[in-house]
Amino acid sequence: MSDVNSRASGPVRRSRDVPLLVERARAGDPRAVARLITLVESGDEVLPQVAAALAPYAGQAQVVGLTGSPGVGKSTTTNELVRALRARGHRVGVLAIDPSSPFTGGAILGDRVRMQDHATDPGVYIRSMSSRGHLGGLSAATPQAVRVLEGAGCDVVLVETVGVGQAEVEVASLADTTLVLLAPGMGDAIQAVKAGILEIADVFVVNKADRDGADATVRDIQGMIALGERGPGEWRPQVVRAIAARAEGIDDIAAAIDKHRDWLERHGELRRRREARAAAEIEAIALGALRARIGSLRDGTQLPTLAAKVAEGAIDPYAAADDLLTQLAT
Amino acid sequence: MSDVNSRASGPVRRSRDVPLLVERARAGDPRAVARLITLVESGDEVLPQVAAALAPYAGQAQVVGLTGSPGVGKSTTTNELVRALRARGHRVGVLAIDPSSPFTGGAILGDRVRMQDHATDPGVYIRSMSSRGHLGGLSAATPQAVRVLEGAGCDVVLVETVGVGQAEVEVASLADTTLVLLAPGMGDAIQAVKAGILEIADVFVVNKADRDGADATVRDIQGMIALGERGPGEWRPQVVRAIAARAEGIDDIAAAIDKHRDWLERHGELRRRREARAAAEIEAIALGALRARIGSLRDGTQLPTLAAKVAEGAIDPYAAADDLLTQLAT
Known part of the structure; x- marks a missing residue:
């Protein structure tokens, strides 16, 4: 893993440095990737220049959104998913959007301990981003950060957010494919309906599937999906069981993501979603x-x-x- | 009281009706006042016309913001304050901004039962307004609603909001004078510092002053005020004790409001605040x-x-x- 959370020292010497930074990021230098995301996140004045340099790499990666309530196992699942994607030879970027207090502006969460698994892997970039009070928890800088990772050669970018209502809708608007994580006994199925998650989830992952109530949760979700009206050719959300802590079901999640990607491409939906996002x-x-x-x-x-x-x-x-x-x- | 919550029936016949409505509101017709506030609140297309017709009455009333945590006695205090202001011969308008759910858009609170005290008084207008998910709880339409009440001849407009962080700051930006209500034993003093209330309160009201801990709350607030640096001639927030449920201390609140109004005028601060607001x-x-x-x-x-x-x-x-x-x- 390249931990691109470190803020490289010294100011960017403005316009002259941007092409060099992008060149180094293209070559896989994690410090250059870190620097570019910092520039993007800080709303630096060279931002339009960075965006112009990165424009050609737009759309290189599949953007996968990953959301769910606190405690549902998002970080563990992300970690295992990274491992599975690496095994398939993909370069992977992870953006973990931390909710931050509107009063202090500081990130509350920042525990990426489990990500240490990838600490020696140069094919993985991981970055925590503050949501900076932006409504719904998705940083306004996230689309540009995705583009930095695309420029750095990532085939898949995972965007992980804590799911609290509005956030799911935002992550869905950013992602090609949206995973919603649930766990048994958290009353999530009903919450999902209330928060309008059903409309935005492409894949439901019932994590901690060895717990009591897992069957009921799967049944609830299946039932809700069955109730939804969809025309011929429309995507029917997949439901996958997993026990991320034991690395079980991860390949099924990856397979569901691939299947959705195929569907997106076959139906011209990938293009439509990306144009709407742009x-x-x-x-x-x-x-x-x-x-x-x-x-x-x-x-x-x-x-x-x-x-x-x-x-x-x-x-x-x-x-x-x-x-x-x-x-x-x- | 004129309950101007009733939504008058039938559509406004657009531009032709606005001057007539304003004329009737000027003459004290509560149905015309209600209609104008509804137009303002709904963002109706005649809004610019309404605003133009009301412009000359800007600044006719002293706008008093009233905020505090739920359960602190805001409605009771407002009710008694209305009575005291009426006794002084003022015409009074009340705008109660209700927090509303971002999901339904509906008002959660709406209990103005105590306001029934003024039900037969034609010198009082009372209106609940939804905050419609507007960040911080103050409706975007509030400034125009204040102007409607000024046009209707109100000398004082009370704007009551539930205090939850951002809301206090917004009510202060709208008001000439901001009252912050506290109650003993609610830990409000510390919350006040955290939320930056100290900076925006012109008058602190320690309500339910017969309860245990009232002296400590007053002392805490006084201590915080003493710590604040202020130049010569700067306003020093007043602290008033009240038991609104027994109508005690209300005249002291009114006196503090008057004192602040005098200070505002003597220091050119009234004009400065209103221009910043505009x-x-x-x-x-x-x-x-x-x-x-x-x-x-x-x-x-x-x-x-x-x-x-x-x-x-x-x-x-x-x-x-x-x-x-x-x-x-x-």
Whole structure:
């Protein structure tokens, strides 16, 4: 494993260094990969340049989302899945999105101890990313981080998130294939329906399948899947049993992922999902740019002048906003 | 009290009806006030027109924010405060912002039973508003709803929110004067420091002051206030004891509000706060308009074309966003 969590020292010497960094990442240098993800995560000003350099490698990897409640065995499953994918000769990237407190901005989770298994494997990149209070827990930088790993030659990128409602929906919008992990006796099946997980899961993994209640959980999920209406040719979510802690069922998970990938390609769905994802990413970047432009007006005289007029009742805030947008466009 | 929660029947006949509605609200018709707040809350297309008609009445009322943890006695305190303000001859508006589930959009709280005390008083308007999942619990429509109540002749508008971190900060940004309610034995003093409440509270109310631990709570708060650095002429938060359920200490709260209002005016702070508030409101409206414009591109060919290029690696998403913004401006 290349632990790309280490923040390489010294500032990037801006534009001159980006092509070199990308070249080194392409050659498999984990420090260059780490540096690029740090640049992406920090929203550094060279970000558009990094994105431009990485653009040709978009779509090189299958992006697999992995989500589920705390304690369901996500890290263990990810670890074993990495092992299985390596055995098939894949280069693998892992992005573990940590939920962070909105008050401190710091990551709460960071325990990747089990990942030490891959510590000597140069074909695996692992990175924890903070969700930085971004709604739903998926870092806004995640799509670009995926692209860094694609540039570094990963065939599969696993994106692991704690599942809490909105997060599952976000990981699904980012992933080609979404795995939802459940465990017996956690009431997850009902929670899944409530949180709309049924709509986004491509593969359900019932982990800890040696526990009491595993059959009931599988049955519940199967029942819910049967209730869902789907047209001919539509994907029917797979249900896989696993005991990740004993490395059991991992090949079945990998097989389900492959099967879904085949389906995506045969039905033109891979292209459709990736274009929708790109559209969302473009929109988010465009909105961020507009927000920054409006924010920059705070230091000027235009916004304060308009605000004073609104405060004294001379104009209304909608007219003021129109005025502001007109000034922004000129 | 005029219960302006009732949604008047029938659609507004658009632009023609707005001036008439505002005229009737100005004359004190509670149904017209209710209708205008509904228009504001629903984001109706006549909203800019409503805002334009109400603009001249901006700043007519003192806006008092009232926040605190559940169970601290917010509704009881609001109720008694309304009574005290009425006794002074003020017209009073109350906006109770209800937290709502992000999944259903429905209001969880809605129990305004105690407000029945004012049911026969035409000088009081009371309205519950949903926070509609808006981050922090303050409805995006609240500033305009305040303006409706100002237009209806209210001298004081009380904005009541459940205090959960971000909400306090939002209510403070909306209010001229912010009251933070605490109760003994709830560990609120420490929570207050954690959540940054100390910075936003103009007046602390220690409610249920007959309970054990009230002295300790007052002492804790006083101690924290003493630690805060403030320059000469800066406002020092007041601490008031109350037992709202027995109507005790209410005049002291009203006196503290008056004192803060005097300070605001003497130091030019009222004008400064209101201009900052107007600036934030203008920014939010402008950003909303831009978001809508970008969203409208989803139905066109521009965004899908760019998304396809990004997905196939021909361009990067930053370049695509630039392109999109250029097209938006033309």
